[in-house]
Amino acid sequence: MSSGLGRIAHIRAMRDKWGPLFQFNLGLVLLCLVFVSGLLVFMIIEGWGFIDSFYMMVITLSTVGFGEVHPLSDRARLLTAIIIICGVGNFAYIISSFSKMLVDGQLNKLLWRRKVQKRIDKLENHYIICGYGRIGGVVAQEILKDSPDVVVIESNEKLVEQLKLDGILHLAGDATDDGVLVAAGIKRARSIVTALTDEAANVYVTLTARQLNPNIFIVARANNSSHITRLEFAGADKVVMPHLIGGMRMANSVLRPTVTDFLELALRGNIDLQLEEMTVGRQSDLVGKNLIESRIRQDYNLIVVAIKRESGALVYNPGSKEMILAGDTLITMGRPADLARMAETL
Numbered sequence: 001m002s003s004g005l006g007r008i009a010h011i012r013a014m015r016d017k018w019g020p021l022f023q024f025n026l027g028l029v030l031l032c033l034v035f036v037s038g039l040l041v042f043m044i045i046e047g048w049g050f051i052d053s054f055y056m057m058v059i060t061l062s063t064v065g066f067g068e069v070h071p072l073s074d075r076a077r078l079l080t081a082i083i084i085i086c087g088v089g090n091f092a093y094i095i096s097s098f099s100k101m102l103v104d105g106q107l108n109k110l111l112w113r114r115k116v117q118k119r120i121d122k123l124e125n126h127y128i129i130c131g132y133g134r135i136g137g138v139v140a141q142e143i144l145k146d147s148p149d150v151v152v153i154e155s156n157e158k159l160v161e162q163l164k165l166d167g168i169l170h171l172a173g174d175a176t177d178d179g180v181l182v183a184a185g186i187k188r189a190r191s192i193v194t195a196l197t198d199e200a201a202n203v204y205v206t207l208t209a210r211q212l213n214p215n216i217f218i219v220a221r222a223n224n225s226s227h228i229t230r231l232e233f234a235g236a237d238k239v240v241m242p243h244l245i246g247g248m249r250m251a252n253s254v255l256r257p258t259v260t261d262f263l264e265l266a267l268r269g270n271i272d273l274q275l276e277e278m279t280v281g282r283q284s285d286l287v288g289k290n291l292i293e294s295r296i297r298q299d300y301n302l303i304v305v306a307i308k309r310e311s312g313a314l315v316y317n318p319g320s321k322e323m324i325l326a327g328d329t330l331i332t333m334g335r336p337a338d339l340a341r342m343a344e345t346l
Contacts, residue, residue, distance in 0.1 A: 027094035034090060035061065038083040046076050061087040117183060119169060123149050125190040130175035130205055132159045132168075135221060135242050136195035140168060151184045176204045181212060191217040199227055203234050210235030275305070275331065276339045282326040284346050292320040300342045302334035 035057055042053035052069045060083055072080065126149035129140050136152070143150050152170040154160050163170040173180035175196060186192065186209055194205040202220050209218055220236040222228050228239045252260045263275075280286055286294050296302050307315040310327030324330070332339065 023097040031090040128192040131195040206234040306331040
């Protein structure tokens with residue numbers, strides 16, 4: 001009983017996944033079953049050889065009107081009539097399914113989806129964004145300024161159409177579906193941002209992403225401070241509350257407008273000054289040197305604002321004697337050209 005229900009559930013899942021193509025494929029499978037059944041009828045009941053049976057099935061299903069290969073018994077004629085009825089019915093079903101795909105534009109969608117999937121399969125160390133709403137849309141646009149390797153997962157049809165218009169690589173589907181995450185390349189991705197409006201969905205996506213890729217960096221959206229611990233326990237590396245950040249940004253705009261404008265310009269790169277983070281490789285010449293010995297200020301005209309240790313500890317406003325260790329992340333500020341020169345040495 002349970003196995004039968006499992007098969008029904010599996011068939012329903014396949015139908016939902018393939019859509020109109022499922023009906024078309026089902027017609028082909030049934031047609032193959034009719035062909036094989038008829039082949040066995042002629043070979044076993046009538047005792048014909050394979051070639052004669054195969055030829056008889058072809059002319060029977062194609063209804064070309066050729067004569068019988070060998071005289072048929074009454075039982076074989078009855079079975080042949082059933083084969084013709086089933087075969088013609090299957091042909092009609094296949095043609096109607098194919099016509100429906102053409103009329104509804106589903107065939108073009110399937111071809112387009114396959115093309116998109118091929119592009120996604122080639123990505124490595126890319127970014128996955130779950131949800132293209134008010135928050136996810138901003139996240140996608142900001143990341144695209146720095147990297148084109150972005151895949152958005154969205155289930156809302158209107159937002160999917162908007163993604164097409166914006167020319168953003170995306171998958172139409174539910175981010176809580178393991179298969180959709182795998183199709184988005186979760187096992188090869190560098191980071192995933194789950195910006196869904198449903199809190200429970202964000203928790204589920206976080207859990208699934210951590211299981212599928214233990215090394216991925218996960219940023220999760222929270223709407224309530226009580227949910228931060230839950231998301232962190234699920235595996236999120238960073239939990240963000242958009243309304244809290246927005247409120248703090250507005251408050252700082254009132255209290256420290258010049259500082260806020262400066263930081264915003266520096267982060268966006270709209271001026272010839274930029275804040276950037278750089279990871280020190282284990283073979284870097286900077287390993288084992290303090291800041292003054294590294295000559296970062298003299299050679300690259302950069303300011304080291306903070307150092308994040310490999311353990312996660314942060315050193316703010318480091319002094320000249322602060323040591324640089326392998327795996328450290330340097331928070332530096334300077335011109336983009338100078339930052340690019342230094343990045344080459346790390």
